[in-house]
Amino acid sequence: MSQTTARPAHLQHHFTDVHQQAESAKLGIWIFLLTEVLLFGGLFCFYAIYRSWNPDMFHNAHAFLNVWMGATNTVVLIVSSLTMALAIRSMQLGRRKHTIVFLAGTVLLACVFMVIKYFEYSHKIHLGQLPGKWYFFEGIAGTNPHIFFSAYFLMTGLHGFHVLGGIAVITWLIIKTARGSFSPEYYTPIEMTGLYWHLVDLIWIFLFPLFYLIG
Amino acid sequence: MKDDAAQRHILPLNLYLAVGSGLLVLTVITVAAAQMDFGQMNLLIAMGIAVVKATLVAMFFMHLKYDNRIYMLVFVGSLLFLGVFIIFTMFDTLRRGDIYEEISEPYLKEAVIYRTAETGTASSHAAADSSHTAAEAETETTDH
């Protein structure tokens, strides 16, 4: 027990030691990720059901998504996940400068992702490939193609919001790291954000084939 | 007090790079596979590759392979309940009309937004349901 030793500044009063505090934070973030999985789960369920009802329409509509933009975005997110993991590793080794560089790289890649998404969205909005009653595009065979774009915009949109959230949190981490708030002994916020960011990547790993590849 | 270093699992740089490149290679494979048509297998192949990629991310980037098993339980548990959600809902949606065939199809097969045939902007596929009148469409608009 660490009660005899001095309590570090970041240790809250109701924990007995830093280990207990870090473990609690980690379990907490995993349960948060669980809620995220089920939040997206509702949309995956929605996708699965309408796809099973209209497989041909989904197939025809998916051809109107740009595979290369989607694939680029997949690569961008995977690399950003890698830089996030390396940022944590650097902090574990006490290399604060490297951490900042890797975190900044992650933010940069996330921004690239959003920019590509912006071009995709504006192209679709321009053509009228829009969700629900806003849909006015012609030329997709099959019943109710607007449902496909409802699914597309909802799922990638919710995912996009998570990317934006990630950008905000990671930027905050860069500032905190630069101010020296973290050390090899205490880097829980970076670790937790990392887990969140990997989940965002993980969800995209499924969104990409479901929309861009097989429809 | 447990050993802090044991808790931190500092993985070698090469492992991260290997996993990262593995993910990129799989992305290339899945895009390439999608350019070919395997019929029913398309979905399985794409999803199979996605599952492998997701496992790599979860095991190495998210450290599930090295961490306390409870995190694995939480994560797998979330997927399990998601599976229950989707599969049980599909018990309904895929088997409507088992007994009464008339409920297997929606009342309106095609949404009202495609009912612009009269104005001459008929979309290539909207011709099917000409039996519905414009008056019917009006009552079913979704403006609030």
Add this chain to the structure above:
Amino acid sequence: MEHTIPEKHYLNEATGWKSWLMTLDHKRIGILYMIMVMFSFFLGGVFALLLRWELISPDKILMGPEMYNQAFSLHGIIMIFLFIIPSIPAILGNFVMPLMIGAKDVAFPRLNLASWYIYVIGFCFAVYALFTGGIDTGWTFYTPYSSETTTAVIPILTAAFVLGFSSIFTGLNFIVTIHKLRAPGMTWFQLPLFVWAIYATALIQVLATPVLGITLALLMLERVVGIGIFDPAMGGDPVLFQHFFWFYSHPAVYIMILPGMGIISELIATFSHRRIFGYKFIAFSSLGIAFTGFLVWGHHMFVSGQSDFAAVIFSFLTFFVGIPSGIKILNWMATMYKGSISLDTPMLWALSFLILFSIGGFTGIILGTLSIDVHLHDTYFVVSHFHYVMVGGTVMAIFGGLHYWWPKIWGRMYNETLARIAVVLIFVGFNVTFFVQFIMGTQGMPRRYATYLPQFQGMHGFSSIGALIMGVGFLLIAIYLIHAIFKGKPSGPNPWKALTMEWETPSPPRAGNFEGAQRLTHGPYDYDKVVPENALKQYKTL
């Protein structure tokens, strides 16, 4: 023996309104929740009385059909989202659970406070909806009506959406607390059963509530943007909404009842002065209920047009919920058997729970039977069934728990005579109100109507009298409980001579809960091994 209130305790260690609104102490947050949740209970109760008032006669008394639709919708929404879901976990779970496991606080105190503020925001949205057109969809928000009606659907959906976050935060916090902050030496099987129940509840909260979040978000988008996924005119499927909704809302029924069962386990053991029978069975049946609760949601949709295949599966699985519930009831009975039972007020609530919940549970099995449900669906039989479970179960448990822990929370005892009168009033009033509704339901009285056929006049009138008796009972409880806060006799640390850890602190406890680190000295139900003395931490080994 005379007791005194300790000089310093969590209520007076910091003063001023700011010390309450910025508090991170789980006990104070529990009390903040108590104020808001009980106010919601009052609001929902007012709507209930208005409904019963209107139903005294088939003619219009207070409100026309539109107003009636709004009144029952608000009654349902307030009672479910604002009262019963947060009630036990957020009030008693917050206050008692960390004390029970010997922790100084919950794992994330800031998140805990945030959950209360989010609750308040949700509450404000609900009140806003109330004053800007009301809501007439019923608490289930079924499409396509909810995407068409002109009432204030968006504010009320926002309210439920926001309240969901509050619920998730509480659940997340409790799971981590129970995993990581137990006192040294306290294993999982030395946890009080209330903690097990709260744990199972928290699991449902984090697993099911996100789906409610996405469902309500989709419904809002459906209404505002017209994405067309639940709207049959847009090629959507309204039954899909019901699947989404009940995937949350059926497990949510267990969010409501499981913590109540946890309280009953504590009450029965304490007032029978006997080791609880079948500890592990009760503990695991909580998890069993939590799990099976996720597999049965389709039994709300037997007549909604879901496939017959799904209906059969859901009906079959529904019977399995009866098993863990039955295990609990039988173990409580076995605990009481040859126990040394004292009939203090909390025990009277527990006994009411046993009787009423059993009736509610059995009628649930009846309704889960596919063929019978087709007849009884949307009748007063269903209304009566879920009131027997929710009021006869959860509300009895909440008030049992409040009476049990009131001396721990405030350090003072309420008037026992008045309290016993109140239990009798509620028990009698409840049965008068709802038992006839079973009969009306089987005779075909449909729910959610402002009027009825003349042959139901007698039973509706009888039911309304019961509601009035209940109203008087709850008013009486409010009076003597509030009186006890200020003028009650000091109760001492352990008035019931219970063995769980929260009784090892002074009443009311200090801000940090325990002096120094808490250690486990005996199990929560070791009535056969130790006898508690009245002074702190002194136990005589038998």
